[in-house]
Amino acid sequence: NAGVTQTPKFQVLKTGQSMTLQCAQDMNHNSMYWYRQDPGMGLRLIYYSASEGTTDKGEVPNGYNVSRLNKREFSLRLESAAPSQTSVYFCASSSGAQPQHFGDGTRLSIL
Amino acid sequence: KQEVTQIPAALSVPEGENLVLNCSFTDSAIYNLQWFRQDPGKGLTSLLLIQSSQREQTSGRLNASLDKSSGRSTLYIAASQPGDSATYLCAVEGNTDKLIFGTGTRLQVFP
Numbered sequence: 001n002a003g004v005t006q007t008p009k010f011q012v013l014k015t016g017q018s019m020t021l022q023c024a025q026d027m028n029h030n031s032m033y034w035y036r037q038d039p040g041m042g043l044r045l046i047y048y049s050a051s052e053g054t055t056d057k058g059e060v061p062n063g064y065n066v067s068r069l070n071k072r073e074f075s076l077r078l079e080s081a082a083p084s085q086t087s088v089y090f091c092a093s094s095s096g097a098q099p100q101h102f103g104d105g106t107r108l109s110i111l
Numbered sequence: 112k113q114e115v116t117q118i119p120a121a122l123s124v125p126e127g128e129n130l131v132l133n134c135s136f137t138d139s140a141i142y143n144l145q146w147f148r149q150d151p152g153k154g155l156t157s158l159l160l161i162q163s164s165q166r167e168q169t170s171g172r173l174n175a176s177l178d179k180s181s182g183r184s185t186l187y188i189a190a191s192q193p194g195d196s197a198t199y200l201c202a203v204e205g206n207t208d209k210l211i212f213g214t215g216t217r218l219q220v221f222p
Contacts, residue, residue, distance in 0.1 A: 004154070031208060042115075042200070042214040043155075050208060058209065090154055097162075099145055100210065102154035 002026050006091050006103035013081045013110045021076040021106050023091030029101070031094045032074035034058075034066060036087040037105075043090065049074055081110045113138045117201055117213035124191060124220055132186040132216045134201030139179045145210065146175050146186050147200040155200060159186070191220045 007022045025032065030051050035043040035058075045058030047066040055066050063085060065077045074093075078085060086109050092100040114137045124130055134144070143162050147155040159168045159175040161184070167176040174187040188195060198217045202210040 040214060042212040043202075043210075044212075045209055048209065092155075097143070099147075099157035099160050100155075101157070104152075104154045 004091055004093055004101050004103035006089075006106050008106060009104065010107045011109070013078075013108070015081060015083060015110060017081050017110075018077070018079050019081065020078075021089055021091075021108075022073070023075065023103060024073045025091075025093040025101070026072065027093060027095070027101065028071070029093035029095040030071070032068065033092040033094075033100065034064075034074070034076045035090045035092065036060065036085075037090060038087050046076065046089075083110050086110045113141075113203060113205060113211045115201060115203055115211050115213035117199075117216050119216060120214070121217040122219070124218075126191060126193060126220055126222050128191050128220075130188045130191055130218070132188070132199050132201075132218070134184040134186070134213055136182045136184075136203045136211075138205070139182050140205060141179065142204045142206055144175075144177050144184050145202045145204065146173075146184075147202065149198045149200060149215070151197075158199075191218075193220050193222055196220050 004025045033048040034046040037043045049055045049068040052071045089106045092102045094100040118133045145160045146158045161177040172189040198215045200215045202212045
């Protein structure tokens with residue numbers, strides 16, 4: 001049972017570089033989410049997707065784009081990385097009234 | 112705007128103690144409240160989910176209560192063990208399918 005899988009687990013970027021964080025779930029969930037977690041700030045929602053083909057902004061969407069490639073996969077893209085985007089990024093999925101299931105996170109440092 | 116606060120931010124107790132973690136929220140119009148556990152370097156694991164119509168939920172040594180009118184929830188851990196050491200996060204879900212998280216309580220249980 002893989003659950004929610006995130007890749008990569010760690011990444012270091014230089015300011016201005018771009019990259020895509022990958023997330024895949026094998027639980028046939030309709031909804032998927034991207035959060036960032038910063039010290040003292042808790043988890044904040046970046047984007048979410050209620051179903052395949054739909055995406056909506058969360059609390060902190062600026063500087064990010066997302067793609068719901070299919071029901072399983074939801075990717076997060078940083079077009080031009082900035083030091084303020086240094087964070088731990090979590091992907092989650094859920095269906096109906098069930099709790100969200102989280103991946104183990106991607107630790108991203110931007111120099 | 113919904114805000115979620117958790118007190119205390121950190122807690123260190125000897126093994127065997129019963130403990131209470133607190134969570135408060137500013138907007139009582141919630142769909143449910145959820146408690147999660149986060150181990151260092153890992154994602155979040157759902158512990159308990161309380162629907163807005165419920166007063167409490169129990170799982171093993173864990174009991175969570177919800178008082179919507181006062182905007183409060185407590186997580187009670189009975190007979191704490193070193194394996195309970197982790198960060199505990201509370202989150203509320205409104206009618207938008209989005210979770211708003213508190214900043215967590217970091218718990219250490221020492222032998």
